[in-house]
Amino acid sequence: MKKVEFTAAPVSSSVMPIVFDSSLCVGCGRCASVCQVDILLPDAGKGNHPLVMYPGECYYCGSCVMACPVEGAIRLRHPLMNQTRFVEIEK
Amino acid sequence: MEYVWPYANEMDREEQLFADVLVLGGGMAGCYAAIAAARRGKQVILVEKGATVRSGAAGSGFDHWESACTNPCSKVTAEEIANAYIHEQDGYSNGIAHYIECEEGWHRLKDMEAFGGKIRDTEGEFAGADFRDEKTGLLFAYDYENKFTIRVWGSTFKPALYKELQRQGVTVCDRTEATALLVKEEEGKKRGIGALGMDVHTGKFKIFTARTTVLAMSRPARVWLFDADQVGLCEFRPTQSIGSGHAMGYRAGMEFTMMEKSVQGEFSAAGRSFPPYSTGNNHNTWYAATMVDARGVEIPYVDRDGRELKTVRERYYPAKGQKFFLKGGVIDNPKYEYRGPETLAFDELMRRGYQLPFYADLSKMPEEERRVIWGMMVGEEGKTKIPVLQNLTRRGFDPVRHRLQSYGTGWQSAAFLPQERQLFGAPGGIFHDWNLETNIAGIYAAGDQLYASDCCGFAAATGYYAGRKAAASCGRYTLETPEREEILREKERLYAPLFVEEGMDWRELNKAIAKAMQNYCGGVKNDMLLRQGLELLDSYETDFVPRLACRNPHELMRTHEVLDILTVSRLILQACLLRKSSSAPLCFARSDYPETDPTKDDCFITIWQEAGEIRSRRVPKDYYGDVKSGYEAHNQDYREEAASYEKG
Ligand SMILES: Cc1cc2nc3c(=O)[nH]c(=O)nc-3n(C[C@H](O)[C@H](O)[C@H](O)COP(=O)(O)OP(=O)(O)OC[C@H]3O[C@@H](n4cnc5c(N)ncnc54)[C@H](O)[C@@H]3O)c2cc1C
Numbered sequence: 056m057k058k059v060e061f062t063a064a065p066v067s068s069s070v071m072p073i074v075f076d077s078s079l080c081v082g083c084g085r086c087a088s089v090c091q092v093d094i095l096l097p098d099a100g101k102g103n104h105p106l107v108m109y110p111g112e113c114y115y116c117g118s119c120v121m122a123c124p125v126e127g128a129i130r131l132r133h134p135l136m137n138q139t140r141f142v143e144i145e146k
Numbered sequence: 147m148e149y150v151w152p153y154a155n156e157m158d159r160e161e162q163l164f165a166d167v168l169v170l171g172g173g174m175a176g177c178y179a180a181i182a183a184a185r186r187g188k189q190v191i192l193v194e195k196g197a198t199v200r201s202g203a204a205g206s207g208f209d210h211w212e213s214a215c216t217n218p219c220s221k222v223t224a225e226e227i228a229n230a231y232i233h234e235q236d237g238y239s240n241g242i243a244h245y246i247e248c249e250e251g252w253h254r255l256k257d258m259e260a261f262g263g264k265i266r267d268t269e270g271e272f273a274g275a276d277f278r279d280e281k282t283g284l285l286f287a288y289d290y291e292n293k294f295t296i297r298v299w300g301s302t303f304k305p306a307l308y309k310e311l312q313r314q315g316v317t318v319c320d321r322t323e324a325t326a327l328l329v330k331e332e333e334g335k336k337r338g339i340g341a342l343g344m345d346v347h348t349g350k351f352k353i354f355t356a357r358t359t360v361l362a363m364s365r366p367a368r369v370w371l372f373d374a375d376q377v378g379l380c381e382f383r384p385t386q387s388i389g390s391g392h393a394m395g396y397r398a399g400m401e402f403t404m405m406e407k408s409v410q411g412e413f414s415a416a417g418r419s420f421p422p423y424s425t426g427n428n429h430n431t432w433y434a435a436t437m438v439d440a441r442g443v444e445i446p447y448v449d450r451d452g453r454e455l456k457t458v459r460e461r462y463y464p465a466k467g468q469k470f471f472l473k474g475g476v477i478d479n480p481k482y483e484y485r486g487p488e489t490l491a492f493d494e495l496m497r498r499g500y501q502l503p504f505y506a507d508l509s510k511m512p513e514e515e516r517r518v519i520w521g522m523m524v525g526e527e528g529k530t531k532i533p534v535l536q537n538l539t540r541r542g543f544d545p546v547r548h549r550l551q552s553y554g555t556g557w558q559s560a561a562f563l564p565q566e567r568q569l570f571g572a573p574g575g576i577f578h579d580w581n582l583e584t585n586i587a588g589i590y591a592a593g594d595q596l597y598a599s600d601c602c603g604f605a606a607a608t609g610y611y612a613g614r615k616a617a618a619s620c621g622r623y624t625l626e627t628p629e630r631e632e633i634l635r636e637k638e639r640l641y642a643p644l645f646v647e648e649g650m651d652w653r654e655l656n657k658a659i660a661k662a663m664q665n666y667c668g669g670v671k672n673d674m675l676l677r678q679g680l681e682l683l684d685s686y687e688t689d690f691v692p693r694l695a696c697r698n699p700h701e702l703m704r705t706h707e708v709l710d711i712l713t714v715s716r717l718i719l720q721a722c723l724l725r726k727s728s729s730a731p732l733c734f735a736r737s738d739y740p741e742t743d744p745t746k747d748d749c750f751i752t753i754w755q756e757a758g759e760i761r762s763r764r765v766p767k768d769y770y771g772d773v774k775s776g777y778e779a780h781n782q783d784y785r786e787e788a789a790s791y792e793k794g
Contacts, residue, residue, distance in 0.1 A: 056158050056637060059644045061151035061349070061698040069375050091196030091205055092378060092385045093321065093346065093700060097152045106149070109700070114378040114385045115421060116206040117532025121301070131532050134376070137415055139424045139538070141548040144509055145442065 063096065068111035070134045073119065075104035079128035086119035086129055095119070104129070151698050157349035157641060163317070165191040166620045167613065168356035170324040170341060171391060173202025174602050175593025175609030176362035177307040178254060182613030183360075184314035188620060191354060192316050193343055195323045195386050195703070199308040203364065203383045203594070204602050207301035209431055209527040210287055211265075212294075212474050212603045213244070216252040216792070219279045219286070219293040222470050224248035225774045227294060230472060234484055235572060236731040236743075237767035238404060238750075240598035242580055243608050245773035250784075251603035253791040254610055255296065262306040264299035271522075275514040276459060285518070288433060288473040288486065290462040295474060297518065300526045300602070321346050323703050324363065324390065326636050327398040328355075328628045329586060336399055338589035339626040342636050344706075349644075349699040351637055357588065357623040358616040362609055363391030364594040365575060366714040368707075370408070370567040370667075372660035373416035374653040382413040382422065382570065383594075386707070389569075391595045393710035395576060396717050401585040401754040403765070404574030404597045405721035407732040410669065411562035412570050419553075419560030423527050424534045426506030426550035428489055431523040431530070433473060434461035436510040437489055438549065440501040444510065450485040458511055461487045475600040476572045505549035520545040564669025572598040574721070577752050580770065580780040581619075582612040585754065588623055590616045614784070642692070643705045649695025652705040658686060659708070659715055667715075671722055672738040680719050683712060721753050724762050 073086075073095070082102035087095035094112045095105035115133060123129045167183040169176045172194030180192045194201055213231075215224040228245040259265045266283035267273075277286045277297070285297040311318055328340040340355040366389025367381040378385040396402065415421045428435040436458065437445040447455040449465040464471050464486070471486030480486070490498075508516040525535045543550065554560050575597035582590045592612040593605035643649070666679025691709065696702050728735050728742045750765040770776050781788075 056351070056641060057645075058155060058158050061153075061155055063149045063151055063698050063700070072378075089197050089200045091201040093196065093703075094378075096149070099150065099152065108149075111374070111376055112378045112385050112704075114529070115415075115533045116200070116384070116529045117536075118200040118206050120532040120536070121206065122200075132537065133415075133421055133424075133533055134379075137379075137421050137424070138541070139420055139426075140551040141426075141538070141541075141543050142505070142551070144507065144547060144549055 063108055065106070065108055066111060070110060071107070072110055072113040072115060072131055072133075073107050074130050074132070076128050076130075077104060079125050080104040081125060081128070083124060085122040085124065089118045089122045091116070091118070153347040155349060156345065157351075157644070160351045160353060162353045162355065163191055163319075164625060165189050165317070165354065165356040167358050167360065167616045168340060168354050169193065169360045169362060169613070171362035171364065171593075171595070172198035172318065172320070173362060173364060173593060174204050174605035175595070175612070176360070177311060178606045178609035179360040179362055179592055179613030179616070180311055180316045181257070181307070181314055182610040183617040184316050186614070186617040188617045190316045191319060191356070192311065193319045193322050193324050193341070193354065195321070195346065196384070197320050198304070198311065198318050200304050201384070202304070203387065204300060204528060204605070205304050205384070207303070207526045207528050207531060208602050209297060209300055209523045210474055210601070211251065211255055211296040211298050212601050213248045214252040214255060214296050214603060215248040215294050217255070217284065217293070217296065218282060219284060221292045222294050226470070228773050230484055234472060234477065234480055235598065238407070238598065238731045239572065240596055241768070241773050242578070242582070242770045242776070243596050243599065243604060245777050246611050247604040247607040249777060250607045250611065250788070253788065254603070254606040255298070256791050258303060258306060261310040263303045265296065272514050272518060275518070276462065277518065288462065289464060289470055291464055292470040294470075297523065298526065300528070301531055319352070322352060323706065325394065325640055325706060327359070327394050327589070328632070329398045330626055335587060336585070337587040337623070340628060342633065344640055344699065344702070346699050346703040349702070351640075353628065353633060355625050355628065357620045357625060359589045360612045360616050361391045361395065361576065361589065361591040361595050362593045363387070365389055365573060365599070366392055366569050366711070368656055368660065368711055369569070369715055369718065370565070370660055370663045371411060371414045372656045373414070374657055376416040377653070379416035380414050381568070388707045388711055389714045390707065390710045392575065392717065393713040395584070396713055396755060398586065399755055400589070401577045401752050402574060402597070402717065402721070403577040403750045403752045404732065405718050405753060406725050406734050406751070407574050408567040408718070409570050409733045410564055411566040411568050413560070413568070414562070414566070418562050418566070421529065421533055423524055423530050424538070426504065426552040428506065430474065431527045432506060432519055434458070434487065435506040435508060435519060437552070438505050438507045440503055443500065445489045445495060445500060445504065447487050447489055449487055450482055455487055458515060478571060504552040506552065507549045508545040509547070516545055565664040567663070567668070572600055575599060577750070580776055581615045582608060583615065588619065618783070640702070640706065643694040643696045643702060646693060646695035649693045650690060652694060652696065652701070652708045655686065655690060655694065656708045656711060659683065659711055663715055663718075667719055667722060670735050670737050672736055673723065676719050676723050680716060683716055683719070687712060717753070720760050721751070724751050724753060
C-alpha cells in the first residue's frame with residue numbers, strides 16, 4: 056500500500072462541548088485516552104491539554120471529565136438549546 | 147491551521163493476529179463474551195473501535211439491571227418474565243435471548259461484583275427505604291413487590307470489566323475498527339474464519355484469524371437522523387455505533403430478521419429532544435417521579451384500572467389481582483396484563499384542564515425516593531453523571547427547591563415527525579439459534595446486535611452465553627489462512643478515500659442517505675417508494691462513494707461508517723419490500739398493503755444475500771419452542787456453574 060501523509064485540522068462546529076482550563080490541566084492525556092469517540096488529539100507540546108479536534112462528534116457522555124484527576128481542568132457543557140429549564144417552587 | 151498527525155503512519159503495514167475466539171465490539175456484550183471464553187482457557191482477542199474502558203452504550207454508566215429473575219429476592223421466575231416479554235411484543239420478540247437474560251442476568255451481575263463493580267448498597271446509604279432489601283443491600287426499581295429490576299452503580303461497570311479482561315489475559319485491541327468478516331465456503335456451507343480491520347490512529351491494517359467469532363457491535367444508527375453539525379448528538383447510542391456489525395454481516399451472507407421495523411424517533415438531542423434523562427419526566431431513571439402542571443397541581447398516578455393512587459408508595463406495587471407489572475427499556479404502552487402505575491394519559495389531563503408545561507417535582511416525594519432518583523439514578527445512568535447531575539447542580543438546580551421542566555408528554559421529551567425514524571425499542575438484527583449462532587457456522591452474536599434486543603442485562607447475559615458457546619465449539623474448527631485476494635480487495639476499499647483529492651466529505655453522504663431514507667422509507671411505505679429509494683442509494687454507491695475523501699485514519703473511520711450506513715439502509719429497504727402487509731407491533735405501515743397483521747404474514751421474515759441475490763424465508767414466531775425446556779436442552783453444561791451463583 057502506497058503511503059499518503061496524514062494531516063488534521065479542527066473541523067468546525069457551532070458548539071464547543073469541551074473546554075480546558077490550562078492553568079489546572081496537568082497534560083496527563085487521560086481524557087483523550089478514554090474518549091470512545093476519539094475526538095481529542097494529543098498536543099505535541101508536553102504538559103499541554105489535548106486538542107478538541109472533532110467537537111461535533113462529541114457524544115456528551117462525560118467520561119473525559121470522569122477520568123480527569125484535577126477538578127475543573129476539563130468541563131463539558133451541552134449546547135445552549137439543550138439546557139433544561141427549572142423553576143423555583145413557590146412556597 | 148493544519149496539525150501534524152500525532153500518531154505514527156502505518157498504513158503500509160499489516161499485522162496478523164491469531165485467536166481461538168475473536169470478539170468484535172468491546173461493549174457490555176463483547177466484554178462478557180471475552181471473559182466467558184477466557185475462563186474456559188481460550189486465547190481471546192477483543193477488537194474495539196473506541197477505548198474498552200468506557201466504550202459502548204453503557205460506557206459512562208447505566209442505572210437499571212432488568213429481568214434479574216434469579217436474584218435471591220425475586221418473586222418471579224425466568225419463565226414468567228421471558229414469556230411476558232414475548233407476549234407483550236406479540237411474538238416479535240427474541241424469546242431465546244430474553245430467556246437467557248432472565249435466567250443468567252443475575253449471574254452476570256454477581257460476576258460484576260466480583261470484578262469490582264458496585265451492585266448493592268453496602269454503606270447503608272438507603273437503609274430503611276422501601277426499595278432496599280435489608281439482608282442483601284440490593285436496591286430494586288419499578289415493582290417493589292416482585293423485585294426483579296435492580297438499581298445499580300453502572301458507572302463502575304466498564305472499568306471493572308476492562309480490568310477483568312486484562313486479568314484474564316485477553317488481548318484487547320483498542321482503537322481498532324473491524325471492517326469485514328472473513329468467511330470460507332465448506333461443503334456448501336459458510337463458515338467464519340476471522341475478520342479484517344484497521345487501527346484508527348495509525349492506519350495499520352489488521353488480519354484476525356480465529357476458530358470462532360462473536361459479533362457484539364451494537365445496532366444501526368444515523369440512518370434517518372443525521373445532523374452534520376452535532377453528529378454525536380443525533381442518536382441515542384454512541385457516535386461510533388452505527389451498525390458496522392450488521393453491514394459486515396450482511397455483506398458476508400448473514401441472516402437478519404425484523405429489519406423492516408423502525409419507530410418514530412424518540413431521541414435526538416441534536417434537534418427535537420433534550421439530552422436523555424435531563425428533563426423532568428417520570429419514566430425509566432425518573433420512575434416514579436411526582437409530576438405537576440404549570441400551576442403546581444399534582445398530576446395523578448392511576449393503576450391499570452384507572453383507580454387514582456393516593457400515595458407515592460403505591461406507584462411501585464402491582465394492582466389488586468395483578469401478579470407483576472413490566473416497565474423499562476422496551477416497554478412503552480404495555481398490555482393490560484402487564485401495565486403498571488402511570489400518570490393519567492395526556493389527553494385526559496388536557497380534558498381535565500391541566501396546564502402545560504409539566505414539571506417533575508421531587509420535593510413532594512419521600513426523602514429517599516428523591517435521593518435515589520436525583521443523585522443515584524441520575525448520576526449512574528448513562529450520560530448523566532457529568533452532563534446532567536453535575537451541570538444542573540452547577541447551574542443551581544436543587545430538587546428540594548426546584549421543579550425541572552418536561553417538554554413533551556413522555557420520557558422522550560420531544561415530538562418527532564413520522565419520517566424521522568430510529569432503530570429503537572427492540573429493533574431487528576441478527577437471526578440465530580439456541581446457541582446464539584448465526585447462519586454462518588462458527589459466528590455467534592450477542593447484545594444489541596441480536597434482533598429484538600434491549601438492555602444491559604440482555605447484553606451481558608447473551609454476551610457471556612455467546613462467548614461460552616464460541617469457546618465450546620472452538621475444537622471443531624482449525625485456523626485458516628485467508629485468501630490474499632480478499633485481503634487486497636478490502637485494503638483497496640478501505641484506503642481509497644485517502645487518495646481522493648478535493649472530494650466529498652463523509653457528512654455530505656450521511657446527510658443524503660438520511661434524507662433519502664426519510665423520503666423513501668418514512669412513516670408510510672409502498673413498493674414504488676422503497677424501490678426508488680434503493681435506486682437512489684445505488685446511484686450514491688456508484689457515483690458518490692468513489693468521490694469520498696479524507697485526511698487521516700480518524701476521518702477514514704467516519705467515512706467507513708457511512709459506507710456501512712449505506713449498506714444497512716439498503717438492507718432495511720430490501721427487508722421492507724419483503725413484508726407485503728402492515729404490522730402494528732413492527733410499527734410498519736404500507737399504503738399498498740394496508741391490511742394489518744394478517745395471519746399469512748404472522749411470522750418472522752428473514753433476509754440474507756447469496757451470490758448477489760436477496761434471499762428470504764419465513765420462520766414461525768415460536769421457532770425456538772418452549773423457552774424453559776429449550777434453554778435446559780442446550781445448557782446442561784452450564785448447570786454446575788449456574789449453581790455457584792445461587793448463593794446470596
Ligand atoms: C444513555 C443510555 C442509557 C442506557 N441505560 C440503560 C439502563 O439503565 N439499563 C439497561 O439495561 N440498558 C440501558 N441502556 C441500553 C444498554 O446500554 C445497551 O443495550 C447495552 O449496553 C448494549 O450492549 P452491547 O455490548 O450490545 O453494545 P455496546 O455496549 O454499545 O457496545 C458495542 C461496541 O461495539 C463497538 N463497535 C462498533 N462498531 C465497531 C467496529 N466496526 N469494530 C469494533 N468495534 C465496534 C463500539 O465502539 C461499542 O463499544 C442505555 C443506553 C444508553 C445509550
